[in-house]
Structures are given as C-alpha cells and as structure tokens.
Amino acid sequence: MQLHPAEKVVVITEKLIVKGVVEIIEAAGAKGYTIIAAGGKGSHAFRATSERAAVVDDFSDVKIEVVVNDKSMAEAIMTKITETYFTDYSGITYIEYIEVLRPSKF
Amino acid sequence: MQLHPAEKVVVITEKLIVKGVVEIIEAAGAKGYTIIAAGGKGSHAFRATSERAAVVDDFSDVKIEVVVNDKSMAEAIMTKITETYFTDYSGITYIEYIEVLRPSKF
Amino acid sequence: MQLHPAEKVVVITEKLIVKGVVEIIEAAGAKGYTIIAAGGKGSHAFRATSERAAVVDDFSDVKIEVVVNDKSMAEAIMTKITETYFTDYSGITYIEYIEVLRPSKF
Numbered sequence: 001m002q003l004h005p006a007e008k009v010v011v012i013t014e015k016l017i018v019k020g021v022v023e024i025i026e027a028a029g030a031k032g033y034t035i036i037a038a039g040g041k042g043s044h045a046f047r048a049t050s051e052r053a054a055v056v057d058d059f060s061d062v063k064i065e066v067v068v069n070d071k072s073m074a075e076a077i078m079t080k081i082t083e084t085y086f087t088d089y090s091g092i093t094y095i096e097y098i099e100v101l102r103p104s105k106f
Numbered sequence: 107m108q109l110h111p112a113e114k115v116v117v118i119t120e121k122l123i124v125k126g127v128v129e130i131i132e133a134a135g136a137k138g139y140t141i142i143a144a145g146g147k148g149s150h151a152f153r154a155t156s157e158r159a160a161v162v163d164d165f166s167d168v169k170i171e172v173v174v175n176d177k178s179m180a181e182a183i184m185t186k187i188t189e190t191y192f193t194d195y196s197g198i199t200y201i202e203y204i205e206v207l208r209p210s211k212f
Numbered sequence: 213m214q215l216h217p218a219e220k221v222v223v224i225t226e227k228l229i230v231k232g233v234v235e236i237i238e239a240a241g242a243k244g245y246t247i248i249a250a251g252g253k254g255s256h257a258f259r260a261t262s263e264r265a266a267v268v269d270d271f272s273d274v275k276i277e278v279v280v281n282d283k284s285m286a287e288a289i290m291t292k293i294t295e296t297y298f299t300d301y302s303g304i305t306y307i308e309y310i311e312v313l314r315p316s317k318f
Binding site for chain 1 (some may be wrong): 213215218220234242243244245246247248249279308310311312313314317318
C-alpha cells in the first residue's frame with residue numbers, strides 16, 4: 001500500500017468544553033476524531049487544578065486529535081476553536097504532518 | 107547528544123483487537139510499543155458506541171504507538187494491520203517522522 | 213491566523229518518576245506540559261509489568277508532551293531527562309516538528 005500526506009490537528013483543552021470542540025470539528029467536515037484523557041499544566045490546562053499538576057491521575061483536560069486530508073480544513077478547525085474558546089478557556093492547538101495508507105478514510 | 111531520524115507508527119482501533127495488533131507489531135521486530143485508552147468517532151471508532159462519542163470517558167478504543175528506526179518495518183506494520191483487521195474492525199493507521207536521541211533503543 | 217513552527221518533546225516513562233521529569237521540564241523554561249496515562253512494552257515500559265503488556269488497563273507508564281518554541285530548549289529537556297533517569301529507569305524521548313497558531317503561548 002502507498003502512503004499519502006495528511007494532516008493531524010491536535011487540541012488540548014479543558015474537558016468542560018469537549019462537546020463544543022467536537023461540534024466545530026464535525027461542522028468543518030472532518031470524518032472522525034479521537035479523544036484522550038489528559039492532565040498537565042500551562043496554557044492548555046484547567047487553571048484551578050494547575051497546582052495539582054504533578055498528580056498524574058488528575059485528568060481534567062482532554063487531548064482531541066483529528067486526522068484530515070485537507071490542510072485548509074485543518075486550519076479552519078484550529079482557527080475556529082481558538083476564536084470560539086481560547087479567550088475564556090485554557091487550550092492549545094497545533095498541526096502535525098503525517099502520512100496515511102487510505103486517504104479516502106479522512 | 108545527537109538527534110537521529112526515526113518513524114512513529116500510530117494505530118487507533120477497537121480495544122477488542124489490541125492483542126492481535128500487538129502480535130503483528132512484535133512479529134515485525136519492533137522493540138516496544140505504547141498503549142493509550144481512547145474514545146472518539148469515525149472510521150477508527152467502535153461503531154456501536156459512536157453515538158456516545160461526546161462522552162469522554164467512554165474509552166472503547168486504543169491508540170497504539172510504535173517507534174521504529176526503519177521505515178520499511180513501519181510500512182510493513184501498517185500494511186499488515188490494515189489487511190488483517192481493517193476490513194472487519196474500525197481502525198486507522200498513520201506514520202509520523204520523529205527524531206530520537208538513542209537510535210539503538212528502537 | 214498564521215501557523216508558526218514549534219517543537220513537541222515527548223517522554224514516555226515510568227509513572228514513578230513523573231515528578232522529577234516535570235521538574236526538569238519546568239526548570240528548562242517550558243510554559244506547560246501534558247500528561248497522559250500509558251501502558252506498553254519495551255525500553256519505555258516499567259520492567260516488572262512488561263509481561264502483562266497486552267493488558268491495556270495496566271497503565272504504569274506516562275506519556276508527557278511538552279510544546280516549546282525553541283529547539284535548543286527541546287534538546288536540553290531531552291538530554292537532561294535521558295542523563296538523569298534513563299540509566300536507572302525505563303524511558304524513551306523523541307521530538308516532533310509541529311506548527312502552532314499562537315507562538316507566544318509556548
């Protein structure tokens with residue numbers, strides 16, 4: 001099988017807003033996403049628990065990953081989530097360049 | 107220390123088949139792998155729970171990561187897992203290009 | 213919004229040493245980090261549980277991710293963690309090149 005370039009958007013933010021973030025991802029046309037429980041400290045971490053950051057099991061954040069096959073869709077998701085949520089909520093978003101086997105899946 | 111190029115294979119699929127996926131990874135010669143609990147929606151998500159996707163704690167999927175120091179081994183793992191499982195089970199796989207400190211570890 | 217290049221350092225190691233790893237990350241000047249529970253097998257996995265590797269819920273490892281906007285800081289974090297811990301503890305570290313929207317956050 002052949003590898004094809006694709007994009008992965010990563011969003012790390014408060015668990016509290018995961019529904020809204022997922023709605024933006026789906027409205028942009030992405031075919032799927034992955035959600036992972038996370039903890040931590042910094043601009044992506046829920047402020048009120050940041051002092052307990054070294055407590056690994058304190059997972060009040062989520063890491064959401066979206067693989068897409070369209071860089072403009074990736075950028076639209078990142079921009080919309082940042083503009084909608086990251087003034088009032090903690091969060092970061094970044095893009096990684098990956099390669100996939102079956103581009104029609106994304 | 108010096109950085110050396112390496113490959114990371116990522117597989118996101120149903121928890122149900124994790125043992126078989128790990129067997130393929132080990133048979134290919136990879137020296138290790140990481141498993142993370144995941145939820146989500148899309149072609150990588152367990153179909154029966156996809157409607158509950160926004161429920162973050164519904165982790166019926168796994169994200170498996172394998173760092174290797176050999177692109178042909180990476181591609182062999184991706185192809186074998188896709189051909190063995192992804193007709194009957196939900197799943198995606200992709201490759202990322204990374205850099206490691208101690209290439210002999212992989 | 214515009215994308216800017218940045219670096220992501222990933223550390224996968226035993227849960228036991230997460231506090232020390234986080235102290236190195238903070239001392240290096242990183243503004244935040246993310247912690248995710250992980251299991252697995254290999255040079256990053258807690259030796260005593262490696263035979264139970266296929267048991268997904270056996271999460272005695274952690275995956276720690278640090279986004280920085282400075283490659284020399286990234287390399288310093290990787291080197292310090294490797295030199296401090298990876299003789300006596302299991303662990304791997306690697307770097308990925310990403311792009312972020314708001315570089316001043318990192």
